[in-house]
Amino acid sequence: MPATRAAMLSRRLLPSVPEHLATQLGGYDWRTAQVVERGKDHTILVAEKLAVARIPRQTDPDLSRKMQLLTDLELPWAVPTPLSEVEHGVLQAYIPGTAHPHGRGExxxxxxxxxxxxxxxxxxxxxxxxxxxxxxxxxxxxxxxxxxxxxxxxxxxxxxxxxxxxxxxxxxxxxxxxxxxxxxxxxxxxxxxxxxxxxxxxxxxxxxxxxxxxxxxxxxxxxxxxxxxxxxxxxxxxxxxxxxxxxxxxxxxxxxxxxxxxxxxxxxxxxxxxxxx
The missing domain is CATH 3.90.1200.10 (Aminoglycoside phosphotransferase (APH), C-terminal lobe)
Incomplete structure (x- = not known):
């Protein structure tokens, strides 16, 4: 179950996670998270304002590489950096906001x-x-x-x-x-x-x-x-x-x-x- 996996990942947080966020994630009930299906590859659980759990439907041997890239990127905008160890899934930083309206732009x-x-x-x-x-x-x-x-x-x-x-x-x-x-x-x-x-x-x-x-x-x-x-x-x-x-x-x-x-x-x-x- 994705919620069970997300709860496990909440106990595998990286040392860089701020203490207040670690406390909140430790007590969070992932069964209440918003579920977002992303194609055939993985399920996303969104704990709003806290974190996002990315749970692959099958083993993803490339997941560690993807998380390393996010750790290394230094851009003017946020990227969903990993908050937990990678173990059949990963917790990532929550990024607020929504998509820009389609068909418009500066x-x-x-x-x-x-x-x-x-x-x-x-x-x-x-x-x-x-x-x-x-x-x-x-x-x-x-x-x-x-x-x-x-x-x-x-x-x-x-x-x-x-x-x-x-x-x-x-x-x-x-x-x-x-x-x-x-x-x-x-x-x-x-x-x-x-x-x-x-x-x-x-x-x-x-x-x-x-x-x-x-x-x-x-x-x-x-x-x-x-x-x-x-x-x-x-x-x-x-x-x-x-x-x-x-x-x-x-x-x-x-x-x-x-x-x-x-x-x-x-x-x-x-x-x-x-x-x-």
Whole structure:
């Protein structure tokens, strides 16, 4: 049971946990915590204003590496640092705030986030590898995408994002999913960034891509490499289409998805000649 595991972790707190917080966690009833299901990988228990318990559904041999990364990061915003030992789960720092409203954003604020990650020294960080979450866009995927993406545009987009990765173009700290509920805001200010599992030393144009998609701010308003960000946006769209091709999606669902994604793919393809200037 996740609550039982969280209670056990409350008895495995790190020496760095402040005494008052350790006392509160020692007496906390994790059965009353808010339960948040996060996909197939783990369950989250939120003890509001105290801590968050992350309980993997299966053994996660990479969890210690992820916690070490959070310990080592020194950013202007909070990250969910570990409060307990890692033992079939972990307690992490509670970060207040909520997701920024979708479709809105201030370019100057987004630019400051992009710049901070772009210039961050990744030396010694225990980062993941590029494409860790989804893998590269394979030939099998591209052959299937030919049915819904014309003129071999998918092949060209994939060729470029793979090539940039191999050549370490724009290499820097990439979060991996810099948007939505992974970013906590309070009164219009970013206070914390969550879920660094897939953070990698990668093309930092990806940070701008995710921010642009969530906040609906065009990348040229807050990054110096807007065309690379557009090409990455098209690549993310290819993953969405490839997933849908493997599902039993209704005709209406296909229409909605194509209406949302295909303009991004076309824009990405048109941006390729300018993305390496």
């Amino acid at each position: 370019p100057h604020m987004l630019a400051s986030i992009v710049s901070e990650l772009e210039t961050y020294d990744t030396t010694g960080l225990t980062l993941n590898v590029p494409f860790a979450q989804r893998g590269q866009i394979t030939r099998v995927m591209l052959e299937a995408l030919d049915a819904v993406v014309p003129d071999r545009m998918a092949w060209s987009i994939a060729e470029h994002v793979h090539g940039w990765t191999d050549d370490q173009v724009g290499c820097g700290l990439v979060h991996g999913d810099l948007a939505g509920h992974n970013m906590h805001w309070v009164d219009g200010e970013l206070v914390g960034i969550l879920d660094w599992d897939y953070a990698a030393n990668w093309d930092t144009a990806l940070n701008a891509t995710y921010l642009s998609l969530w906040h609906a701010v065009r990348p040229e308003e807050f990054t110096a490499v807007p065309n690379r960000a557009r090409v990455w946006s098209g690549a993310l769209g290819l993953y969405a289409l490839a997933d849908a091709l493997s599902w039993n999606v209704s005709a209406a669902g296909w229409r909605r998805l194509k209406k949302k994604v295909q303009p991004r793919i076309l824009e990405a393809y048109r941006a390729i000649p300018y993305a390496e200037d």
